[in-house]
Amino acid sequence: MKTFLAILRRVGRRLLFSLPALLGVVVVTFVLMRVLPGDPAVFFAAGPSAGKAEIDELRHQMGLDKPMPVQLVRYLGDVATGNLGRSLTTGQPVVADMRARLPASLELTCTALVIALFLSIPLGVAAALRPGSPIDHGVRMLCTLGVCVPTFVSGLLLIYVFYYLLGWAPDPTARIDIFASTPPDITGFYLIDFALTGDWQGWWAAFTQLLLPAFTMALFVLAPLARMTRASMLAVLGSDFIRTANALGLKPLRIVVAYALRNALLPVLTITGIVFSTMLGANVLVEKVFSWPGVASYALDALLASDYAPVQAFVLLMATIFVLVNVLIDILYGVADPRVSVE
Amino acid sequence: MNIPRRAVFHLATGATLAGILPVDARAQSRAETLRYVTGANINTLDPCVPGTTRESFGLSMNVYDRLFAFGRKQVNGNWVFDSSVIRGELAQSYEMSADKLTITIHLRPDATWQDGSPVTAEDIKWSLDRAVSAKSLAPPQFSTGSLTSPDQFRIVDAKTLTVSLTKPDRLALANLCVPYAIMINSKLAKQHATADDPWALEWTKTNTAASGAYIVESYKPGESVILRRNEAWKGGANGKLPFFRRIILQTVPEAATRANLIERGDADLSIDLAASDIPTMEKSAKAKVISVPQTNGFTHISMNTQVAPFDNPKVRQAIGAALPYENMFQASLFGRGRRLYDASWTGSPPNIDFPQPMPLKTDPARAKQLLAEAGLPNGFKTSFAFSTGAAATAEPVAALVKEALGKVGIDVDIQKKPDAEFNTMEAEKKLPFFIDAGTAWLPATYYYFYLYFTRDQRWNFASWKNTRIEELAALARFETDPAKYEAECKEMIEIFADQQPLLMVWQPNHDAVMAKSVDGYTYQFYRQADFRDLVRA
Numbered sequence: 001m002k003t004f005l006a007i008l009r010r011v012g013r014r015l016l017f018s019l020p021a022l023l024g025v026v027v028v029t030f031v032l033m034r035v036l037p038g039d040p041a042v043f044f045a046a047g048p049s050a051g052k053a054e055i056d057e058l059r060h061q062m063g064l065d066k067p068m069p070v071q072l073v074r075y076l077g078d079v080a081t082g083n084l085g086r087s088l089t090t091g092q093p094v095v096a097d098m099r100a101r102l103p104a105s106l107e108l109t110c111t112a113l114v115i116a117l118f119l120s121i122p123l124g125v126a127a128a129l130r131p132g133s134p135i136d137h138g139v140r141m142l143c144t145l146g147v148c149v150p151t152f153v154s155g156l157l158l159i160y161v162f163y164y165l166l167g168w169a170p171d172p173t174a175r176i177d178i179f180a181s182t183p184p185d186i187t188g189f190y191l192i193d194f195a196l197t198g199d200w201q202g203w204w205a206a207f208t209q210l211l212l213p214a215f216t217m218a219l220f221v222l223a224p225l226a227r228m229t230r231a232s233m234l235a236v237l238g239s240d241f242i243r244t245a246n247a248l249g250l251k252p253l254r255i256v257v258a259y260a261l262r263n264a265l266l267p268v269l270t271i272t273g274i275v276f277s278t279m280l281g282a283n284v285l286v287e288k289v290f291s292w293p294g295v296a297s298y299a300l301d302a303l304l305a306s307d308y309a310p311v312q313a314f315v316l317l318m319a320t321i322f323v324l325v326n327v328l329i330d331i332l333y334g335v336a337d338p339r340v341s342v343e
Numbered sequence: 344m345n346i347p348r349r350a351v352f353h354l355a356t357g358a359t360l361a362g363i364l365p366v367d368a369r370a371q372s373r374a375e376t377l378r379y380v381t382g383a384n385i386n387t388l389d390p391c392v393p394g395t396t397r398e399s400f401g402l403s404m405n406v407y408d409r410l411f412a413f414g415r416k417q418v419n420g421n422w423v424f425d426s427s428v429i430r431g432e433l434a435q436s437y438e439m440s441a442d443k444l445t446i447t448i449h450l451r452p453d454a455t456w457q458d459g460s461p462v463t464a465e466d467i468k469w470s471l472d473r474a475v476s477a478k479s480l481a482p483p484q485f486s487t488g489s490l491t492s493p494d495q496f497r498i499v500d501a502k503t504l505t506v507s508l509t510k511p512d513r514l515a516l517a518n519l520c521v522p523y524a525i526m527i528n529s530k531l532a533k534q535h536a537t538a539d540d541p542w543a544l545e546w547t548k549t550n551t552a553a554s555g556a557y558i559v560e561s562y563k564p565g566e567s568v569i570l571r572r573n574e575a576w577k578g579g580a581n582g583k584l585p586f587f588r589r590i591i592l593q594t595v596p597e598a599a600t601r602a603n604l605i606e607r608g609d610a611d612l613s614i615d616l617a618a619s620d621i622p623t624m625e626k627s628a629k630a631k632v633i634s635v636p637q638t639n640g641f642t643h644i645s646m647n648t649q650v651a652p653f654d655n656p657k658v659r660q661a662i663g664a665a666l667p668y669e670n671m672f673q674a675s676l677f678g679r680g681r682r683l684y685d686a687s688w689t690g691s692p693p694n695i696d697f698p699q700p701m702p703l704k705t706d707p708a709r710a711k712q713l714l715a716e717a718g719l720p721n722g723f724k725t726s727f728a729f730s731t732g733a734a735a736t737a738e739p740v741a742a743l744v745k746e747a748l749g750k751v752g753i754d755v756d757i758q759k760k761p762d763a764e765f766n767t768m769e770a771e772k773k774l775p776f777f778i779d780a781g782t783a784w785l786p787a788t789y790y791y792f793y794l795y796f797t798r799d800q801r802w803n804f805a806s807w808k809n810t811r812i813e814e815l816a817a818l819a820r821f822e823t824d825p826a827k828y829e830a831e832c833k834e835m836i837e838i839f840a841d842q843q844p845l846l847m848v849w850q851p852n853h854d855a856v857m858a859k860s861v862d863g864y865t866y867q868f869y870r871q872a873d874f875r876d877l878v879r880a
Contacts, residue, residue: 038763042770042801044394045480052800055770057478058393088394090564091386091548097564156599164603171609173595174566178378291595293566301384301565304732306763 007334011327018323022316026079029315030072038306040064044088079316085309089302094313098295102317103188104175105287105294109279111210112217117272120222124229124268125261128237139230143223155216155289162212169212173291176206213290217283221275228271232264239263265336273329277322374879376589377861379872380601380610384565384594389547390522391479400522401871402568402592407525407553408433408578410448410467411516415865415876421635422865422876426786429516432578433462433526433554443511443823450502454577456528456554464498469529471496471506477542481523487790488518510821513828517785522869528552554578556585556875568592570874579875586863586878605630605856612857612864614872618677618735624856631859634852635866636681640782641698642736644744645804645845647775652725657717659843663703665710665751667743672849674739680851692840695832697788698847701840710751722752728777729758730765736851737778744778770801779804780851784868788832789819796844805844812838 041059059065063074078085084094127139146154162169170177175190183193183202191210194203236242237260245255284296295314302310383398390403414428431437435451454462472493474481485491489512497505508515518524527547535546551559556578557570570590579585593610595601598617604610608629616624624630646653646662653659668684686700714720727744729737738759745755755776760768768774781802783791793816796807815831822828855864855872863876 036764037767038761039767039770040763042767043763054393054480054483055801089384089386091392091394092564100563156597159600159603164607167607171604171607172600173380173593173604178567178591178593179373179376288596289600291593291597291600293563297596298565304762 003334007331010330014327014330015323022319022323025319026076026312026316027072029312030075031068033306033308033311034068034071036306040088040306040308043306075312084313084316087302087307087310089305089307089310090298094309097298097310098313098317100188101293101295101298104292105280105283105296107175107189107191108210108213108217108286108292108294109276109283111214112221112279112283113272113276115214116218116221116225116275119218120225121229121261121268123222124226125233125256127226127230128233129256131234136230139226143226146219146221147223149219150285151216151220151283152285152289154219155213155286158212158216159289170205170209172212172289174209174293176202176209180205213286213292216289217279217286221279224271224275225268228268229264232267233260236260236264262336266333269329269332269336273325277318277325280321281318375587376591377587377612377874377877377879378591378593378610379612379874380593380595380604381613382594382596382598382601382615385562385568385592386564387548388551388559388562389544390525391474391477391481392544392548393480395480397869397871398592400869401867401873403522403525404555404867404869404871405557405570405590405874406551406555406559407527408454408555409521409524409526410434410519411437412578412580413517413520413868414580418635421633422863423635423638424865424867426517426520426868429520430580433467437516439516444508446506446508446516447499448504448506450504451577452502454554455575456531456552457558457573457575458528458531458552459575460528460530462526462528462554463501464504466529467504467526468493468496468498469533470525470527471504473527473542474524477544479523479542479544484521484523485518487785487793488512488515490515490518511823512821514785514787514790514820517787521784526554528554557590566594585875587874590874602856605858608858610858611861612855612872612877614853614855614870616854616856618679618854621679621854621856622677629859630856633855633857633864633866634679635855636850637782637853637866637870638681638850639784639786639868640780640850640870641683641847642778642780642849642851643804643845643847644740644778645774645776647772647806648808648844649772649806650775652717652719652723653775655717656842657713658719661710661713661717661751662748662753663843663846664706664713665747665753666703666846666848667705667747668703668848669705671740671743674743675736676849676851679854680849683847683849690837691833692836695788695829695836697786697791697832697836698850699836701847703846705747707747707751714751714753720752722748722754724754724756725776726756726758728760728765728768728774730760730762730779732762733778733780734759740778769804772806782868782870786868788835789816789828792816792835792839793820796839807842807844809838809842809844 041055041062041064045054045058063071082095087094087097090097123139127136130136159172163172176182180202183190183197183199186193186196190206191203194206242255242260245259281296284300286292287294287297295317299311299314381398383396385399385402386394386396387399390400410433411429412432414425414430415422416425433450433454434448436449438447450462450464450467456462475485475490476482476493489508489510495507499505506515531552532543532547536543549562556573556576558573560569560571562568572585572588574584576584595604598620601610601613602616602620602624605613606627606629621632625632646659648654672678672682683698683700684703686702688702692699714722727741729741741757745757748755769777769779781795783794792812794802796803797813797816812835815835819828819831822831853866853870857864860879861877862880863878865873865876867873
């Protein structure tokens with residue numbers, strides 16, 4: 001109970017301290033968007049025979065004719081009341097767009113992270129147990145390959161082999177076969193929604209659709225995770241308590257998993273947090289290649305069109321998620337190593 | 344306010360999808376469904392709101408009826424729109440008064456809105472009033488047909504209206520065929536109008552009140568739109584219903600994926616594949632390509648005629664003589680399009696078609712001579728800009744322009760700019776020398792000159808000011824004597840060919856790639872697929 005309260009207090013304090021940082025992010029993005037060349041009013045009033053009057057009218061509607069400080073105060077007021085503006089690219093309120101698209105990105109990123117962890121930790125451990133062996137070199141090669149092949153290349157390659165040539169994968173567009181019906185909107189996570197409604201055929205369809213993009217992303221983050229596991233494992237395996245455990249004749253599996261791996265996990269957790277946040281924001285290429293209706297491709301489209309509201313909202317969302325993930329990682333530290341949560 | 348409405352919308356679509364649709368959908372065979380994949384977004388269901396994408400224009404043509412529609416004709420075995428034939432869509436017929444100032448429109452007696460209520464003259468009057476008075480992109484378009492005030496539209500009886508004009512504008516009727524001229528179920532739309540938004544522009548962004556061939560079944564902005572055939576549609580060319588019962592429009596951003604989908608036979612149609620994929624598609628066993636030059640469009644190399652040195656016609660003519668047109672055409676489009684250079688006429692053009700090939704020829708010696716005459720024998724420095732969005736075709740041109748102009752002493756700095764920045768600089772007339780493209784919905788010669796070569800406005804790419812052109816464009820617009828109209832158009836083309844404010848270089852092909860079984864594809868003036876014409880053989 002006491003440790004739980006301590007964790008809670010820590011979380012609360014962390015969240016409070018992150019507020020100024022978030023405010024800073026909002027202001028910087030706001031100013032940055034307006035400093036960039038490109039006028040959204042000109043871009044969007046692009047109909048044939050749309051003239052100066054139409055551009056000015058649109059600028060007025062968007063509030064862009066006001067001085068920048070006035071716009072900023074207005075925007076901050078809107079953000080405080082949960083109004084993130086309207087996207088001109090999709091014509092929808094940004095909040096609605098984000099609500100519809102964030103689950104898609106999160107589902108993809110989480111699945112990719114799970115796949116990456118399931119692959120990288122055993123690989124890292126295996127490499128650490130036999131440093132310099134062919135296994136170690138093999139893992140190093142795989143990691144190098146994963147990190148140096150850009151995701152759009154590996155994505156297109158996977159599509160070409162598994163969809164175009166072999167025909168094993170469903171067509172790589174969107175979250176579910178376009179001819180199938182989508183699940184009722186409960187959480188927005190298709191796998192969860194299908195499971196909740198007991199539609200296992202739909203669940204399988206959504207799952208197979210998810211595999212290819214998730215693997216593409218997982219491949220890219222394999223390297224940091226596996227390398228970190230290897231390095232950290234090497235350090236732990238060389239320490240006194242492992243030698244003692246070996247001397248006592250404990251089972252090798254128990255030594256590796258229960259004593260070595262658990263102690264080696266802290267840096268891996270840290271890097272997992274960073275990797276997750278990066279993946280969520282940087283998976284725009286995967287989303288584009290697989291027509292995945294996520295937030296990153298949405299923000300990119302908006303940026304190219306100088307559509308201010310969605311870009312600002314996206315940056316704010318990413319900053320918030322980054323804060324939350326870091327808090328979560330802090331809590332997990334406590335689970336992995338009880339010494340950390342004692343202040 | 345938005346959230347409850349959206350929630351209701353979600354519930355409604357959820358219920359339809361879970362309850363009725365799957366059974367219905369399964370019963371309809373795949374053969375009667377067309378899956379169209381595109382790299383672009385559909386961002387509104389109302390084509391009039393600012394920011395509407397071209398994809399949304401295309402959708403609205405299938406969902407909304409206009410009063411009139413252009414016909415179509417076959418050119419080299421391909422269907423192409425024909426703006427010289429105007430047929431009734433929601434109108435059954437029309438009469439033009441002898442002085443060409445009054446158009447009497449008779450509505451189809453049996454036409455209904457998609458909710459089943461009859462189409463009345465009041466609905467049409469409301470829609471026309473909206474087109475000329477709402478704060479949207481429609482009024483400036485309709486002003487090009489002299490349609491500017493609600494007073495011009497009068498109801499005669501429940502099925503008849505008149506449109507009166509102050510001058511015999513040759514494009515009045517044609518303007519009623521463009522994407523903006525949607526006819527709206529006014530009873531339905533008025534329920535969603537507010538004091539701030541009397542024309543329900545906000546509501547029509549995500550809802551429809553239409554009578555067209557297809558009913559929007561589900562709309563996910565930026566993802567997909569699913570259309571169902573309107574079985575009560577009466578607006579077809581010969582009263583026939585479209586072949587496809589169901590249309591799925593899906594956004595697939597990656598061009599390679601779109602190509603894969605078509606080659607695998609999972610998608611039926613795409614009109615925006617990468618140019619490099621087209622030759623592969625032509626050889627494919629499952630797909631076919633229909634290539635039609637975009638007859639109402641043009642790619643141009645523009646010079647800002649208001650700033651030195653391009654304010655001197657001799658400098659512009661020198662550039663016109665220095666460019667290696669054929670190399671540019673091959674490098675940019677692999678020769679897939681229609682050339683607008685290399686014509687052999689001098690003086691007066693052979694006909695009044697526009698754009699038509701101009702007598703532009705590569706002649707570096709003449710370019711040097713013209714530069715010397717302009718007082719710039721040693722050339723000058725300038726920059727040449729293009730937008731990132733057009734990089735695939737513009738980048739090779741830029742490289743060749745730099746090389747060719749370097750040979751006559753002009754030092755060119757290539758500038759590649761993000762789309763939004765490029766558009767802004769272009770609209771603010773800050774680009775001295777650049778490549779871009781233009782399209783006119785209404786391919787009338789005078790309209791091109793009015794739109795692209797007169798007035799201080801955004802689409803006057805070269806900021807060209809020529810009083811004679813302005814006079815002629817104004818005259819031609821209201822000219823009722825065909826012989827005089829022809830003479831005026833010819834003179835405009837002559838002046839254009841001599842002054843060279845911009846160099847029209849070519850019309851790129853519109854490449855529609857489709858499954859072998861799909862037939863009847865028509866190249867439309869708004870450059871999008873018209874699903875109503877398509878059939879599966």
